[in-house]
Amino acid sequence: MPGQIGDDAVRVFFEHLLLLPSRPIKKLDLFLCSNGGSGTVPWRLVALFREFAKFFSVLVPYRAYSAASLLALGADEIVMHPFAELGPIDPTVSNDFNPAEEGTGRRLGISVEDVSAYINFVKSNVGITHEDELVKTVEILAQKVHPLALGNVERFLAQSRMIAKKILRTHMKDEDEHTIDEIVENMASRLYFHGHPINRQEAKSDIGLKVMPNPSPELEAAIWDLYKDYETEFENLSVFFPMGDLAAMPSGPNPPQKEYTLTHAMIESVRLSSRHTTKRRYTQLTLPSLQPVQQAIREDILSQGWNHLPVP
Numbered sequence: 001m002p003g004q005i006g007d008d009a010v011r012v013f014f015e016h017l018l019l020l021p022s023r024p025i026k027k028l029d030l031f032l033c034s035n036g037g038s039g040t041v042p043w044r045l046v047a048l049f050r051e052f053a054k055f056f057s058v059l060v061p062y063r064a065y066s067a068a069s070l071l072a073l074g075a076d077e078i079v080m081h082p083f084a085e086l087g088p089i090d091p092t093v094s095n096d097f098n099p100a101e102e103g104t105g106r107r108l109g110i111s112v113e114d115v116s117a118y119i120n121f122v123k124s125n126v127g128i129t130h131e132d133e134l135v136k137t138v139e140i141l142a143q144k145v146h147p148l149a150l151g152n153v154e155r156f157l158a159q160s161r162m163i164a165k166k167i168l169r170t171h172m173k174d175e176d177e178h179t180i181d182e183i184v185e186n187m188a189s190r191l192y193f194h195g196h197p198i199n200r201q202e203a204k205s206d207i208g209l210k211v212m213p214n215p216s217p218e219l220e221a222a223i224w225d226l227y228k229d230y231e232t233e234f235e236n237l238s239v240f241f242p243m244g245d246l247a248a249m250p251s252g253p254n255p256p257q258k259e260y261t262l263t264h265a266m267i268e269s270v271r272l273s274s275r276h277t278t279k280r281r282y283t284q285l286t287l288p289s290l291q292p293v294q295q296a297i298r299e300d301i302l303s304q305g306w307n308h309l310p311v312p
Contacts, residue, residue, distance in 0.1 A: 001240055003264030003276060005037025005067050010044050012306055016269040017052045028053035030075070031226060036066025036087075039156070043163045046074030050170055060084040061227035069187065069198075070160075072209075074167040079212045080200035081223045086209075088196055089164055089187045090157070161188055171210075183208050234263055242282040243297055256284045259302070273311050278304040 028049055049056045058064070058075040065087035072078050072086060080086075123134070164184045172180055186207045204211040215223075231237065242258065249256040258281070265276040279302040287294045 001262045001264065001278075002035065005034055005041050005071075007038060007041060007044075008276075008306070009265065009267065010041060010048065012267050012274050012308075013045060014048060015308070016267060016272050016274070017048065019269065019271045020052060023052050025053050027055040027057065029057045029059055030071075031059045031061070031223075032064050032068055032072065033060070033062050033227065033230065034065070034068035035063060036068050039067050039070065039089075039160055039163065042067055042071035042074065043167055045071055046167050046170055049074070056171075059223055060086065061223045063087075070164060070167065073164060073183070073187070074170055075210070076171045077210055077212055078203070079215055079219070079223070080203065081215075081220055081227075082200070083224070084200060085197040086203055087198060089160055089184075090189065157188075164188065179208065230266065233266065242299075243284075243295075246282060246284040246297070255286075258282055268311070271311060272308060274306055274308045276304075276306050 030049070046056075055076050056074065057077045057079060058072045059079045059081075060072065061081045062083055063085050064072050065085070066089065069086040070089045073089075161184050164187065165180055168180045168183060198207065200211050203209045204213065240260075240262075242260070245258050246256040249258070259279065260282070261277055261279050263275050263277050267274045281300045281302055283298045283300070285296045285298055287296055
């Protein structure tokens, strides 16, 4: 059950920072593990961290993808475990004009770089370069994807690059614009695939990020031990399979039901522990109107939100 970096996390981080004994502190370390989320939140968080700390580091034990990679770009120093991965920062765009999935009607996300790759494929691989033929190629794309959705893609791409540059300038004031532009281009376009994992050697040598060159074995061990603690908290190694759990329950007069409390995100500091959880109830239903008769699951979200407790 995934969780994403959202606007609500900014307020939670702020509540943690307010508990610091002084402002600004000498150094702030962020232990970061996330598959990504909203592309505007990293800029808000980096600006917030800069208000409270003179030096800002990001420690990456495992995955810091998409928006989390964008957040890492704002650090004066990135400490990557050997198992750590960053990812490209090209956004996936969803709005009311996106194409709908057949059967469900769910709006499909559009990868910003997929649109550019389509045009480049037609020009470079197919060899279509005549203006009239290129216009027809774009018309074919517009028949599948609403023109306003394509316009939204361009806006998101421009915004993603702008935010990346703003974030890098918070600690690269002395570097020239060319260096910043190269990093943004590498992270946004030159890796081609949004799921490409960037290891620490690639992040430092090929992309030019400020990655700590040789973390000590003790530091690497501490990073991994802390990650494994959170892995246990999130039950990452356990399969979440409500259908199987319901099927294993004894039959009775009422439909099988089971409730779960799921942790989606955690933000912790020395003085406070915050976690976002949802309480969900799953009910197994029989659909006799379908032939053959089929089983389905109804999901009811009973509660959701952040909970804050003092650290023991």
